[in-house]
Amino acid sequence: MNQLYIVTGASRGIGAHLVSEILREPDAVVLGISRKASGEARVQSVLADLATPEGRRVAMxxxxxxxxERPWAKAVLLNNAGMVEPVASVERLDPEELERNIGLxxxxxxxxxxxxxxxxxAIPVRRVINISSGAAKRAYYGWAAYCGAKSAVDAASAIxxxxxxxxxxxxxxxxxxxxxxxxxxQALLRGVDExxxxxxxxxxxxxxxxxxxxPEDVAEKILRLERAGRMPAGVAALGEL
Ligand SMILES: NC(=O)c1ccc[n+]([C@@H]2O[C@H](COP(=O)([O-])OP(=O)(O)OC[C@H]3O[C@@H](n4cnc5c(N)ncnc54)[C@H](OP(=O)(O)O)[C@@H]3O)[C@@H](O)[C@H]2O)c1
Structure with a gap:
């Protein structure tokens, strides 16, 4: 009986470190979803652009x-893939970028x-962890798309x-x-025109x-809490857990 982890945004950043941490467990199986493949050989990579309807169909x-595929003992969905762009005032938002942001x-x-x-x-233990942001709860000039999207993730997850x-x-x-x-x-945000x-x-x-x-410390803490069954239902901040 294996444990299945589904990780979006498995190729880089927090997602890549979540994958490395998950694979410390010998019986863990990872389905990774991003536009580029995960660097880990044990990951089954699904290449999909989740900002598009076609990519979401492939991923689903x-x-x-x-x-x-088999009678899993546990299944965990880690919705981690995300994007910050478009970063601009509402007046200057690019509609196509906005659609990709909300899509992803x-x-x-x-x-x-x-x-x-x-x-x-049919799986005995099931968990969903949606990676949100403190930006869901605060207004930042130029961040209507990202803050709005993460607020929606908080609301949908709470529901x-x-x-x-x-x-x-x-x-x-x-x-x-x-x-x-x-x-x-973070590098992208440091480089945006003031x-x-x-x-x-x-x-x-x-x-x-x-x-x-x-990112490796963040991934380690997320997996430690998840494995211990200590991830709370609803909206939470990792720093407070
Ligand atoms: N870093 C922070 O300070 C911070 C703070 C709060 C919340 N978060 C959240 O944490 C999560 C991970 O962020 P990160 O910092 O690790 O970001 P990152 O380094 O930019 O990595 C983003 C990941 O998402 C994937 N991705 C981006 N666009 C995609 C698309 N259209 N379709 C499929 N996959 C896509 C990327 O893979 P490909 O490019 O291969 O597709 C990559 O694996 C995000 O949800 C982010 O909002 C981050």
């Missing part, structure tokens, strides 16, 4: 097939939760957690803000002051 089919950060999260909940009913409780399905759904982590996403995103100065300062968390 892969999730459904993997869940049915919101629609893909809900679509994969749906596929997971439907396909995993899925409530439904799981009322339906007695046993699934634990968590929307988790990881804190500020040293990845490509006219579009005045907070880029603050992001540069946090990096210079050594204030970013290491």
């Amino acid at each position: 089919q892969a999730v459904e097939a993997k869940l049915l 950060n919101v629609t893909a999260v809900l679509a994969l939760m749906h596929a997971f909940l439907v396909g995993s009913k 899925a957690a409530l439904e799981a409780e009322q339906d007695g399905s046993g699934v634990v759904v968590t929307s988790l803000a990881p804190g500020m982590v040293d990845t490509d996403m 006219a579009l995103f005045p907070h880029s100065t603050q992001f540069r300062k946090v990096k210079a002051d050594g204030g970013l968390k290491r």
Whole structure:
């Protein structure tokens, strides 16, 4: 009996470190979903652009097939893939980038939760961890798309957690803000023109002051809590757990 982990954004950043941490368990199997393959040989990589309807279809089919592959003892969905762009005031938002942002950060999260909940009913232990952000709860100039998307992830996760409780399905759904982590996403934010995103100065300062968390430490803590069954249902901040 194996444990199945489905990780989106498995190729880089927090997701790549989640995969390495998961694979410390010899009986863990990983389905990784991103546009580029995971560097880990033991990962079954599904190449899909989750910002598009076609990519989400491919990913949902892969999730459904993997869940049915064998009698898993546990299945965990880690909706981790995300993007910050477009970073600009609402007045300057590019509509196509906006659509990709919501497609990846919101629609893909809900679509994969749906596929997971439907396909995993026979699995004894089921968990969903949606990687959100503290940005869901704060207004940053230039960040309407990202903050709006992460607020939607928090709300949808809280509702899925409530439904799981009322339906007695046993699934634990968590929307988790990881804190500020040293990845490509942070590098991108440090480089944004201050006219579009005045907070880029603050992001540069946090990096210079050594204030970013290491992605391997974040991944280790997430998996430690998950394995111990200590991931709370609803909206949570990793720093407070
Ligand atoms: N870093 C932080 O400080 C921070 C803070 C709060 C929340 N978060 C959240 O943590 C999660 C991971 O962020 P990160 O910092 O690790 O970001 P990252 O380094 O930019 O990595 C993003 C991951 O998402 C995948 N991805 C991006 N666009 C995709 C698409 N269209 N289709 C499929 N996969 C896509 C990327 O893979 P490919 O390029 O191969 O597709 C990559 O594996 C995100 O949800 C982010 O919002 C991060």
